[in-house]
């Protein structure tokens with residue numbers, strides 16, 4: 001049997017965005033559970049933690065002064081105001097993960113997706129998750145039981161604006177059935193990992209294959 005070939009590749013910066021409540025956190029957690037080669041970019045935020053959220057695991061919860069200092073010190077790859085709070089992607093962890101050969105998952109909004117694309121261009125894969133209906137979106141926000149009526153109203157108000165940026169993404173999925181949507185996300189990640197431009201090792205591999213053919217130069 002032929003020896004298996006393992007080739008180096010460039011990491012994927014995998015962005016999941018959606019209006020609040022469409023299911024991106026659920027799908028992110030399923031991905032992180034299922035695939036040890038991708039790790040979450042842990043954002044810093046000034047929003048207070050929800051029940052069950054752990055500092056340093058789901059977010060770095062910081063006060064506004066700390067956030068402003070981090071931004072002034074250039075610690076963020078991107079940051080934005082969302083729902084009256086600040087959210088930002090610390091640069092250091094992303095660099096560490098990529099250096100360790102991991103892909104990186106970003107749960108960030110459209111502003112973050114745009115900024116990240118400006119920084120990292122084609123290494124970024126942008127996926128937008130839509131709810132099946134706006135009624136279902138509101139139902140999901142309520143069923144999560146993490147937000148007050150006021151916060152839910154604000155999130156619903158912002159949802160149309162978030163959705164209006166759907167065409168700035170490479171892939172757009174409808175999260176009707178969560179398993180189905182998760183399968184689609186996994187298919188995208190698998191195909192993106194296989195793209196030629198990410199398979200750095202292919203250049204040498206193809207060259208060596210050609211060279212291994214006697215008198216190959218004659219036929220080129």
Ligand SMILES: Nc1nc2c(ncn2[C@@H]2O[C@H](COP(=O)(O)OP(=O)(O)O)[C@@H](O)[C@H]2O)c(=O)[nH]1
Nearest residue numbers: 020021043079080082087088089107108109112
């Ligand atoms: N630009 C940017 N957006 C972020 C970041 N972290 C989280 N977000 C976005 O901020 C919004 C609010 O997040 P959150 O309060 O956790 O509520 P969620 O929408 O229910 O996940 C979501 O659209 C997140 O994707 C970040 O580091 N940068």
Ligand SMILES: Nc1ncnc2c1ncn2[C@@H]1O[C@H](COP(=O)(O)OP(=O)(O)O)[C@@H](O)[C@H]1O
Nearest residue numbers: 020021022023024025026140144175176177178
């Ligand atoms: N396909 C789905 N069908 C029904 N409920 C869902 C589906 N996907 C997610 N949910 C539920 O909807 C709520 C919001 O999902 P969440 O992942 O927190 O959304 P987001 O991170 O986009 O705000 C959660 O209670 C989650 O369990």
